[in-house]
Amino acid sequence: QVQLVESGGGLVQPGGSLRLSCAASGIIFNIYTMGWYRQAPGKERELVASITRSGANTNYADSVKGRFTISRDNAKNTVYLQMNSLKPADTAVYYCNSPLGRDHRFGWGQGTQVTVSS
Numbered sequence: 434q435v436q437l438v439e440s441g442g443g444l445v446q447p448g449g450s451l452r453l454s455c456a457a458s459g460i461i462f463n464i465y466t467m468g469w470y471r472q473a474p475g476k477e478r479e480l481v482a483s484i485t486r487s488g489a490n491t492n493y494a495d496s497v498k499g500r501f502t503i504s505r506d507n508a509k510n511t512v513y514l515q516m517n518s519l520k521p522a523d524t525a526v527y528y529c530n531s532p533l534g535r536d537h538r539f540g541w542g543q544g545t546q547v548t549v550s551s
Contacts, residue, residue, distance in 0.1 A: 435459040435539045437529055442545030445519055453514040453545060455529030460539070463487075463507040468532045469514045471525035471547075482514060483532050496522070519549045 441453040453469065468483035481494045482503040491503050502515040512529055527545050531538040 437539060437542035439527060439529055439542050439545040442527060442547045444548045444550065446551050447520060447549055449519050449549070450515070450517045451519065451547060453516065453527055453547075455512045455514075455542070457510045457512070457529075460510075462510040465531040465538065467503075467505060467512040468530060468537075469501075469503060469512070470528045470530060470537075471523075472528070472544075473522075473525040476525075478528070480532055484512065516547070519547075521549045523547060524549050 436458045438456045439453060441451060443451060445451055463486055466483055466485050468480050470478050470480050472478040479494065481497050482491065482501055484491045484503045484505050488505050493501060500516065500518045503512065505512045514527065516523065525547060527547055528541055530541065
């Protein structure tokens with residue numbers, strides 16, 4: 434059974450940083466591109482960053498480019514999202530999954546709440 438467990442969220446002031454983690458189990462982690470998504474209140478869930486199987490290639494939404502960095506540790510079945518220079522607009526619940534075109538491969542975990550506020 435596939436399980437994705439996100440952690441690392443919290444309340445941070447504008448300009449601050451957070452590092453999110455997503456531990457995967459029940460899958461052969463290193464064969465999947467992985468991504469971080471977020472869903473803000475009243476908005477659709479969006480993909481903000483993705484990383485290929487080996488970690489050699491990454492992609493970012495324009496809204497986070499230059500501020501967020503996605504990485505992975507295949508030995509630990511974990512994908513990370515380092516978020517710097519956070520803005521109130523980054524407030525959302527953050528999830529990980531494996532992008533499949535415009536869809537995603539697995540069921541959603543519980544997500545981790547990120548709130549950026551002074």
